[in-house]
Amino acid sequence: MFKIAALISGGGSNLQSVIDAIEKKDLPAEIGIVISDREAAGLERAGKYGIPCRLLNRKDYGNTLSDEILKIIPADTDLILLAGYLSILSREFIEKWQRRIINIHPSLLPDFGGKGMYGMKVHQAVLQASRKESGCTVHYVDSGIDTGNILGQKTVPVLPDDTAEQLQNRVLIQEHILVVESIRKIIKNKQ
Ligand code: GRF
Numbered sequence: 001m002f003k004i005a006a007l008i009s010g011g012g013s014n015l016q017s018v019i020d021a022i023e024k025k026d027l028p029a030e031i032g033i034v035i036s037d038r039e040a041a042g043l044e045r046a047g048k049y050g051i052p053c054r055l056l057n058r059k060d061y062g063n064t065l066s067d068e069i070l071k072i073i074p075a076d077t078d079l080i081l082l083a084g085y086l087s088i089l090s091r092e093f094i095e096k097w098q099r100r101i102i103n104i105h106p107s108l109l110p111d112f113g114g115k116g117m118y119g120m121k122v123h124q125a126v127l128q129a130s131r132k133e134s135g136c137t138v139h140y141v142d143s144g145i146d147t148g149n150i151l152g153q154k155t156v157p158v159l160p161d162d163t164a165e166q167l168q169n170r171v172l173i174q175e176h177i178l179v180v181e182s183i184r185k186i187i188k189n190k191q
Contacts, residue, residue: 002029005077007085012042014083017176037087066090101141109137113146123164136175138182
């Protein structure tokens with residue numbers, strides 16, 4: 001079975017959509033471990049399904065966080081999913097798992113990506129730039145920030161008078177669909 005390790009930092013709604021797809025047998029995969037770099041609601045979500053969960057608090061590990069995560073990722077992992085994971089992974093980490101790490105970003109990359117572009121900041125920047133369209137991207141992770149090869153994107157309209165929260169919610173719905181589609185695509189290509 002195709003094995004996923006998920007790294008999270010927050011609510012884990014993207015993780016939930018992957019769990020749901022697996023439960024519904026829409027995705028031939030299993031989640032071998034969920035690792036969070038801070039106290040996060042996503043850990044509870046995963047725990048409910050009996051998925052092994054680990055909290056490696058970034059405050060305790062600082063610069064060695066990636067090394068510690070490397071130690072606990074099961075060797076038979078096929079894909080590392082960054083599902084709202086906010087810490088930066090070390091070069092060694094990325095090299096070791098090259099082409100096997102994907103990230104979900106809440107904009108149409110390459111626009112509104114890079115250092116400091118995460119969470120609500122992305123949506124605020126989209127509104128500030130008066131864009132008519134936004135969306136989300138799933139991409140492979142390379143040593144840059146949000147620069148890896150793009151696996152898929154989905155667009156949403158930016159509506160007049162949108163708040164950043166409204167835009168975020170609209171984009172998040174598409175993230176949930178895109179993340180599952182992207183993993184499905186990777187599994188298919190592997191077969
Ligand atoms: C999402 O907007 C995702 O694009 C970004 O972090 C957020 C995480 O949401 N990387 P969740 O934790 O999956 O609910």
